[in-house]
Every structure is written in structure tokens, then in C-alpha cells.
Amino acid sequence: MEWHNINVNARYEVKLLTRSGLFRTFSVLAIVGITIALLMNNTSMINRWQGSWASSALTSLIPFTATYYYTIAQAVILIFLAGTFLKKGQKLDTTEVLMVRPMSNSDYILGKVLGIAEVFIAINIIILLIAGFINVFVNQTPFSVVPYLFYLFTISVPTLVFMLGLSFIAVNIFKNQAVTFIILLGVVGIDVAYLTDKWYGILDLTGCAIPAIFSDLTGMANMGLFLMQRLCYLILGIGLLLLTIAFVDRLPERKSSKQMQLYAGMVVCLLGVMTGLIYVSQHNAQTHVRNKYIATFKQYAEQPLLNTTENSIVISTGAEHLDAEAVMKIVNNAETPVSEVTLYLNPGLQISEISEDGTPLEYRRDNQVVLISRMVEGKDSVVLKVKYSGYIDERVCYADVVQDWIDSTKSESIQHYGKHYAYLDNKSVLLTPESIWYPVTVAPSNPSAKYHISRDFTKYTLKVANRENREIVSQGFPIKDSLYTTFLNFYNLSGISLAIADYEKRSITVDNIDYEIYNFRGNDFFSKHFTHIQDTLPALIRDIMGDQESRFGVAYPFDKMAFIETPVHFTSYPRTWKGNTEFVQPELIFIPERAVTLNLDLDAEATRIKEWSSRSQSLPDEETMEAQLLSSFVRVFTEETSRQRRNWEQQSVNMHSISPLFSNFTRYIYSYDYPIFDIALTTLQTLTATSTQARFWEGIVNNRQRANQYLESNSFQYATRDTLIDPEIFYELLKLKSAQLRMYILSHISKSEYENFMDDYFFECEFRRSLATDFVAKFKERFDLDLTPFLDNWYTEVVSPEILTSEVYASKAEFDDATQYIVEFKLYNPSTSGAIITAQIGTGGGGNRGGWGGGANEDNTYYYSIPAGTAWQGRILMEDQPSNLVLNYNIAKNLPTTNTFSFSKIDMETDDTTHGFVQIPVEKFSTTSKGEYIIDNESPNFRLLSSNEKTKLQELLNKESTTDKYHNMQFWYAPSKWTLTAADYMYGDVARSAYYKRKGSGGNGAEWTFNVEEPGIYNIEIWVAAQNMGRRRWGAQEQYYVVSNQEWTENMALNWNRTESGWYTLGTFDLPKGITTVTLSDKTERDYVIADAIKFVKDERKSDSGSNSNKQIYNNYE
């Protein structure tokens, strides 16, 4: 190998590449395209309201994004150029003379590689410079040159080397540029789309899907593994290039050279593969250890439960090390003695001594479990001192979470963060109860039955050795001396946390509650937005807290609420069985670095507020705008679901919700029979009458619907053990079941009685553990209602009622010279499961469709229990004019689960003002009148007249969920094929559904078939699902139908431009005996066509028999 030859080849490769039209096009497209992409996604320049904080707040985000885009583009263009790199065809006969030169094959290939690499790296640097410019001057977000260089050399370069090697080898094998291109493009495409999260990301050849984002404080989550993965591809790439040298179609300088290069290439490739295997095995080793800890938890799950009433901890921390001593008062609340004391402590922490009154005790250790040979009699206690030290082994955390969650690096965006569950180093200490950094008697998780957990309430005292330039934060009141900071707690807490870092602290006291913010020094990204409300801040906080206290029905129970910034990789999971994530602890809320993953772009939000206000031509003052901004900030912590997801059909549990501060951390109601009871009761407290009501903007296909479908075939008990259920769906399921419990209670007692009872009970068991049996007993004592039978069914029954509704009317009644109104309805439950529904009446008149409140409030909400197989009639007397009735079936097969009936005009009058909810004979319930025959799209007499089946290729490519039978209506972009959708303005007894599709040319239709047994005059009516929100559309809005039978065929049209859904007459026809079909064409002037229900109504007029020309008597076309 001669450097001179390599250099010559490289120089000329650079010239040739930069002169290539294809490459120039790629370069320009890449630079321009990536610049635009960066401006769109990482700045607010183009979409000022969208917010770019999540993609720019940390120093590594912008350079990573730029590198990500470029690396993928680079991979594609390398594949395309690969075929030309080694081409020796007729077209380049002059290159033969270069092959005769005294250069080795290595010189030739390495020279080409070097030249290509130089050019691609130069483009990469240009793009990174642009990204840097955007970072510094456009965004003015934190900047560091380190990630720019780091990603260049660890993501781009290894990918470049690997793709070059792969492309060269492929060209040598396939000897055809087009074939090589197609195959390699397929390989890269499949890899990027499907394989990047397999086996811990080892197949991610671009390195863009493995965790790569830096914390500006603590660096990368796992630098070693990241570098190993990249090294794997770099080595593989080098190996492939060596093999390319061996396969070059030119005689090597030495006869043995080819063989040596072949062996060298194979050895290096093998080395690359081994590096990859080591990477995978490192991960597997972590999993292995984790599984060991899980097994340990399971092994000791049935240990007798002891409670820690007091725990005084003294701790000092250093670089990946802590020393501590805990003095614990442990109580045996059971009647029977316990032969040994079981403690749990992080397996990385070694115990040096356990003693009682200075006397060492025997103990044995099994990973995180410590078994102390000390008997504790029933109702007795013991005080133990435990001395320990060591590091924190994070693998013991989240033992109750499935391995897929632990391994998953899936992210909302292209940036993938690593995971840490605890920190113990010079820059940051962050320890939460999950890491078991102090000994406890109650295991933090129960992998074998995750809902069978307990929660201890302990009086903690924490004494922490001071560290220079470090702020120490924990629960309780801090007292600082020269050596220690001691935290005194006045409440019993379910656990304590410790955070130590170079924090800047801001605090304000409002109504005896200390509100504190701890941000890493230099990370104050928020103060500048709140400069004008310093004086009014206490009042604003008071209002916000007041709203939350109203929402939860309790006063904030603690003396402090601290927001503490953590390194961005600090991770937790939505464990509904625990009721909180590790982000939220008593008194403390941990927020990620610069709130980057909360998608809290205060700049964009401020812009949005300003511009939105200016549209209404009333630009508020700075103070008002900042107050609104503060509300936006707070909303991040008060919303039920997270705003992170952009797909409006998907929502995720808000992992930073402060609701546990008002509930989970103040009490625990333990139930052996219904382990979910505590959480259900907590969830119930946050529900309102409309919590489980369908919202228009949510669509039909949402997690609540999926939860409903889940319950059709699975019990609540099963759900609590189902490890595969999506947490968001479980959360909706929990809300449904909690609502069901609430509705059951409220169907027996009044809301005020219920609320008073709950307030009293929660006050009584604040900061302690209580028993569900105690709750049930007290409830029975107060209301003479035993909840046990209901709870048994509620927990174990597979519930799937279906509710039919009919005869919904609103009438006026004159009573004592005052106008009152009667809203009435009939309900029938033909299923074998009982149902509990709510009826909520909106007021205000005008036929407000409601669905999201429309004048309704809790006072106009009624709860009804409908046992299986029964029919009922409800009559509600109102003073205010009703605008709508919303029936919420909660858990039922009905789709949607709420049904809204509008009363735009109340013409009916009655003098019957009886009201109530009475059972009626089932025979008196009917959804149709005599002489009416309805054929719905769910009926067997309905069919589509086109193939809706996808081709195999469409199935392969279509990532759409196949578990959703119904789809949300997207009238702005209707599908090209008939698609089943549902909405409450569509027709249906249980499922209010219809088929819809984009307008067509008439080749696709839908057909309803009616067997006329009694020939005669019939009105044919079409259910028009009017979804145009009470306003008419412009332009032609006809749908075209063909009515036909064995005697005649008639073409009809019906105007669908309606303000209300309902039956509209297509025409009146003289139908002969036999089959009559009504066929809908997809040809229309509308944007889409809907096929719902058709009704045949027998008209008692005699038919003009034998007159076929008189088939259509008259057309009631409006």
C-alpha cells in the first residue's frame, strides 16, 4: 500500500464525484432539503405556533436531527452511485490505462473510498454548519460544538463506511447497477422501517434509532453501548471494503495478495459481527440480571407484610457511591408473629451491619431481599439500624414492567433518548423509591401480580451530607448546618426521594405552601416569559391551586410543591397499578431537562397567544398574556392525557400529572379481593358526569372505544393481569370501570351525600393505609347499601350490555301558569348483562348538539340502572328548555357509547307532568312502528357492490390497525374504498354506523334488499346522516339511488344537504310482491357518499295494481 497512490486516486475521485451531475443534484437537494426540514421541525420560523422546543432545547438535538436526515439521504445516494464506482464497461475504456499503473488494488479501492468519504463528509460538514447557524442565530437555543463533531464521527462516518463497503460488494456480486440499486435500497428501506428496534438496535445501520441524545448535564445515557454499536458497523464496513479489494477485477501485485485480502476481509467482518454480538450480549446480560431480580421479587412475594412507621436515614453521596445508615421502626400489624424481618434494598448497596440496640443481627441477602433473623410478635415492633454503602443497580427498577417497555427505544420523534432510573454521580444524584436506595419493608413492585401491592406510610427523616456547590432537595422541611442538610417530614409519606445537583432555586410561598423550582444552573429557559406577573403571581397560583383542589375535591395535602429538573434520560413508565410515575413524588415533580420531552415551547405558546388575541382585535396586556402562558405551563401537569402525541386518534397517559399528589400519596386502601380498588376509587374522584362521554373531536376510534371493546370479552380482573394491554387503553378502561362504580353509587344515593362521605372517609385515612373492607363497612353503615355484590360483579364479570333507545321526545307542559318541559325516552337492555347509564340534559334551547357540555351540568345528570332483559321509560321534568339529551351508556356494546338527541324545536305539548324512571313491559318497547321495515348497513340485507378487499401488496404495505372494525369519519379526506364508520348522527340500534367513501364514477355502490310480502304503496325513506354541524353546504348535494324490482326500475336522487339527521323520503312507490332493491351509486357531486339505513313504510292507501307505469306515485323530494 502506498499513500501516494491512494492520495492520487482519492484526489481524482473527489474531482469526478464533484463533477457528477447526479452527485451535484444530490448535494443541492440534500443541503436545501435538510435546511428546510430543520427550519420546519427545529425552529418556529415556518410554523410559529407549532413549537420547536422538543427538537431544539438541548445542545444535541439540532445536530442529531441534521445528522439523521443526512445519514439516511447519504445511504440512499451511496447505493445509487455504487454501481458507477467500480464500473469497467465500454463506456470507460480509458480507465484501463490506469489499471496498468503500478498501484495495488488496495491503493485503488482505498483511494476511491477516501475520495468519496472526503466529499460526503464535506457535504455533511456544510449541513452541520447550517444546523449550527440555525442553532445559534435562528433558534438561539443552547449550542455546543461537541455533539456536532460527535455525531459526524459516530453516526455519519460509520454509516458511510458500511454503506460503501456494502455497495461495493453488492456491485461485485450482482454485476448490475440497477439490480444492486434495487436490492440495496430494499435492504436499507426495510432496515430503517422495520428492523431498527430489533435486538436492541443492532440492526440499525444508520445509528439513528438507538438512543443518541445527550443530556447537557450528564452526557449520553450509555456511551459505551452506543459506541460499540457504531464500531460494529465501522468494522463491518472496513471488512467489506477489504473484501472488495479482494474481489477487484484486476490482478493483484502478489499472487498471494488476493487471498490475504480475502482472509483479512473475512476476519475483519467477523470482528464486526462479534462486536455486534457483544453489544447484544451486553444487553442480554442486563436483561439476565433484571430477570434475576424479578425472580427474587416473585420468590418473596408472599412474605408476611411488615410496616415501617419510622425511618431515619443519614446519607452521604459521591461519584457512583453512597454511604448510608437507616434506623427503622418496623411494626407487625398482624395478629400472628413473623419469624424473620424482610427488607428490600438495592442490590448494588452492600450491607455492612444490621443491628438492634447495638447488637448485630444475623441476616442473609438474596439480591434485593434482606432476610433478618429476628422474630417480631404480632402487634409488636422492632427498631433496627442498617448500615450500607455501594452503588445503585438500576436493573432492579421496574421489575413489574414487561421487558418490551424496558427495551423499547421508540420515541414520539426521530430523537431517541436513553434511559436511566436513578443517578448517582458527581453531576447529579437522583434517587426515587423505585431504586430502593434505602431499606423498606414493602417491595416497590410485585411482578407476579402487579396490582397486589401495598403502600407504606412512614415518618421519614433524611440527613444528607452537604456537597460543595450542590443544592439538596427532598421531601420535608430542610434544616441546613455546616455538614448536613436535614429534612424533617410532618406527614407520613409513601416514600422519599433525593435530588442533588448544581441547582438554581426559585421559590414563592402562597397560602402556606412553598412553591419551588429547581433548575440546573444555566437552564433557566422560563423566567423571561414571566417578568410582568411577579406581583400577581401569588394570586395566579392561588387560583390555579384552587381549581385543582376543586377538581380533586380535596385541599392540597402537603406544605411544598417543588419542580425539580432532572437529566433528560430519567425515565419512568405509566404503571396504572401504582397510580403514579416516578416523575411525581410526594411534594416533588421531576421535569426533564429544559422540559424538552414535555413539548413545552413557551416561545411558540406566547406567539400563539399573542396572535390569537390579535385576531379578536383585543390584544391583551403583557400581564394577561403571561398569565395565560402560566396556565399553559400548568396544563402540562394537570391534563389527564399527554399533549405529546400528534396523532389525534392516539393519546397517552400524562406521566407528569399531579393528581397523585392529591390522592395516591395521601392514602392507600388495600383490598386483597379487588387489588384495583384503591386506584379505581382515586380515579373515581377525578371523574365527572362527562368524563367518559364521547367528544366530537376524539372520533369514534379512540382508546375509550377500544377499552369498551376489550371489556366485551374480558373482565376487569383479567385486565389487571393482562401484561399486554396498552397502558393508555387500560387507563380508559379504568376510567370506565370507575365511572361504572360511581354511576352505581349515584344511582342509589345523591351526589352531595356521596361527596360528603368520601370527604369524611379520606380525611380519616389520610397518610395511612386502610382496608377496603373498612370502606365497604362504613358505606353500608352510612347508606344501608352493601357494595360487595356489586363489586364482585364489577371486578369479575365480562360485561357487555347493549342498550336500545327509542321514543325520545321533548314536550312542553303548562303547569301552574309556568311552562315546563318533559324529556322522555325509552330504554331496553336485551342483553344478559346489567347496565348503568347516565342521562344528561343540556339546556339553553336551539338544539345544541352538546356532546361536549352544551349547557349540561352535574345537576341535570341522572343515573339509571338497567338490569338485563328489562325495558324502562324515563320522564324528566325541567323548568329550563332542554336543548339536548345525552345518554351515556358507559360500558356497553353501543357505538358510540353516547347518544345525543337534539331538540331544536319543541312543538309537542302535553299535560302529563309525571316524571321518573319506571320499568315497562318489553313488548311496549320498539324502535320501529307498525308497517315500518328498516334495513341498516349492519343488516344481512345490506351489501356493498364492490370489492373492499385489499391486494396482498396493499395489505403488506398498509400499516393501518386491523383490530379496529370502525374508523373515524374523515370527511375532509374520505377513503377510496367503502369504509365502516360510526357516529351518533348515523342510524343504528346498537352500533350507529354507516359506510362511506370518496365520490366515484359509479362503479362502486351499496344495496339494500327488501322482501315485499305485502304488495302496496310504500314510502321509501333514507336516513340522512347530517354531519354538517347545523349548517347547509353550498353546491349540489345529491346522492343517487336506483329503486328496482322484477317489474320496474326507477332512478332517484335525494338531497343530502340537511341540518339535522333523520329520515327523508326518497319517494313513494307501488311495490309488487317480491324483492325490491335500493341501490346507491358512488357517483355524486358531493365529496363523499354515505350508505346508512333505509326504511320502507307501508302506506295504507290502496295500490293501483297492474299499472306499472305508475310505479312512483309522487316524489316527496324536499
Place this chain on the structure above:
Amino acid sequence: MDIKIKHLNKIYGDGYHALRDLNLTIQPGMFGLLGPNGAGKTTLMKIMTLMHEASSGTILFDDFDIRKHRKEIRSVLGYLPQDFRFFEKLKTWEFLDYGAGLAGLKGGKRKEIVDELLRKVGLFEVRDRWANRLSGGMKRRLGIAQAIVGNPKVIIVDEPTTGLDPEERIRFRNILSDVSDEDVAIILSTHIVGDISSSCKKLALLNKGELKFEGSPDDMIRISEGKVWEIFVTDKELANIKEKFPIISTIPSEGGWEIQIVSENPEGYAAKPISPNIEHAYVYFMDFLLKDKMDMYSETEGSDLFV
């Protein structure tokens, strides 16, 4: 530098025996390689330029064996292939500079040599033109320039003057002649017999992979003496004579054609013997001798020139 070809064989993958036990010695100076299509000339050149590997046998460049000393041999080689038309996107001087760089020339000296060579081949004025935009003759000149850059000891040129106009052809021959004075072996493979007669001291004739003649052009001509005839024929006679003898040239004349044929004894025709040239000799070999009468000459004069 002497080139010794010893028992060289080349059998391609499809079983085609392109070279059969070839033995040949080439000394410095212009050496011509003649033969029809498929004779094995290109195969021989591919092996000599180390583009292909021989099936058996070897070639020695002085003491350098093509099987063992490829780097050394490549460092003394210059090559101009037959097809030399399509370039990558390089300028004239860049293409030459590329070759010069790979020939081991470095730095400022390389630039000087490149410019000097461009002047030598008359391309200095077009040095900044894209190589693909050069005329056919210019391209060939560029080709020879890159073949001689780095002062190779062996220059192999394959059909260098095919398609060139007479002026270019003469210029080309002159360039080669200049180089050949410098103790360099130039192996010229060509169909244009005139190129050989004007510049080559020795030549070899290949046919079907075998060496059929080795010697000087004069030796070859001598063998054909007395075998080349000039005859005047009518149109009718022309048709007949075509059937019997290989016709070298046909010049229209009053009343008929002045033709030149190759024959031992053109009975029945008023043939006048003429002094053969190299072209006559080549035709005599290819169309007459090698066809079916080799055995007859195994004992006659010049038979030692037959392989």
C-alpha cells in the same frame, strides 16, 4: 528491456484456447504484432499488461516474471488500448496528470512533465478542454502521451492509428519513433501493415493463437518474392481469377483491371512478377500460405522462419 514469452497458453473459461504454447522474444525497439481477428494479439497484450492471467507459461521482462513481479512490471509499462474514446469527466491535462501520478511522479516535477508531454503530442493548447471533447486524433495522442508518461521501458499500443487521417497517422508514428530511440520496447499491434513497414524492425505473425512468423519485415517480404504477380484482366476474367487466387489490389484500367495476386504460378494468365512489399507478404501468408500449403514449404527457403 528484453521480453521473453515462454510457452504461454491462455484458455478462457468457455474452453476457447486463445494462445497456444507461444514462445517469442522481443527486444528494444519497435516490434510489430500482426494477425487476423482472433489470432490472439489482444489476449497476448492483455496478459503482457497484466490485465489477464495466463493459463500457463510466463513472460519475462528482463528478470521480472509476470507471475511474481507484477508491481515491478507495471512500473515499467505503458499501454494504449485499442478503444480509447470514453473518458470520465476530466480535462485533458488532468487525465494525463492522473496517469502521471500513478506512474509515481510527484509534485511540481509532475506538472512540468505533464506540460512537456502535452506539448510533445501537440495538445498543450487544448489542455483545459474536457478530454471527451477532443477529436479522435487528439484522443489518441492523449493516449500515447499517457502511455509514455513516466518513461516506461515497455509500451504496448493496440491498433493506435485505426481511424486516424494520414496526417495524424504520420504524427503518431513519429511520436512512437522518437520514443523507440530511447531503448524502449514498443509493441505495436496493428492491422495497418504500413505502420509496421515504416517503423518496426521486427515483427511476429500470430494466427489462431500460434506464432506463425517471427522475423524482420524484410524476411517476410523475401519469402513472398516471386509469388506476387501483376495481371491485366477483363471483367469476365476478373470474376474467374477471383475464384482462384487471392487478389491484393484491383486498379481499374482501360479495358479492364490491373490486379495484383498472390500465387505460386498463375497459369493461364499473362502475369508479370513484381517486387512484393510487406502488405503483399502478409496477404501471401494469410491468404495463401497459412491456408493449406504449409507442409510444402517445410523444406524450402525461409522455412526456418515458420514456427
